[in-house]
Amino acid sequence: MERRLDLVERLDPDAVRAHAPAGLAALLVDAVDGGASVGFLAPLDAAEAASWWSGVAEEAARGVRDVWAARTPDGRLTGVVTLVRAGTDNGRHRGEIARLLVHSSARGRGLGQRLLAAAEAHAAATGLRLLVLDTQTGSPAERLYRGAGWTAAGTIPDFAADPAGTLRPTTLYYKRLG
Secondary structure (H helix, E strand, C coil): CCCCCCEEEEECHHHHHHHHHHHHHHHHHHHHHCCCCCCCCCCCCHHHHHHHHHHHHHHHHCCCEEEEEEECCCCCEEEEEEEEECCCHHHCCEEEEEEEEECHHHCCCCHHHHHHHHHHHHHHHCCCCEEEEEEECCCCHHHHHHHCCCEEEEEEEEEEECCCCCEEEEEEEEEECC
């Protein structure tokens, strides 16, 4: 029996709004519950997560942030990534990969790689030449980014608190496109 891959697709602002209260909020809560340092402390309330995604929908409507989601053939969201465009005149050539999340039940299937590749391809196609991101030093995400050709630029000690509130180092990465 052939296993079908999760579909990766760009979400327009209305789709982000529609998925915010359930699918996208569940991805964010799952990530925080799993210890991912993605800007929130545990426990993360589903309503707070949904509210954050509603704000993302507004950023998408303004053209500041693009969103891609992975979903199973039956429509359940299994992963998400966002691309944030720099807002300054001298930074219009760069963007930031933010909130690459893969649900704990869907890990190990290459979704992180596929989501990252979709965001990178779109960034290059729309004229961005440099991408940046940050991740908790020593996290599993570092292996993904290094494997996708990202370069570590440096590590900042005590940059962000993990979901338990413990300060952790963060490594900054960059990737030149095209």
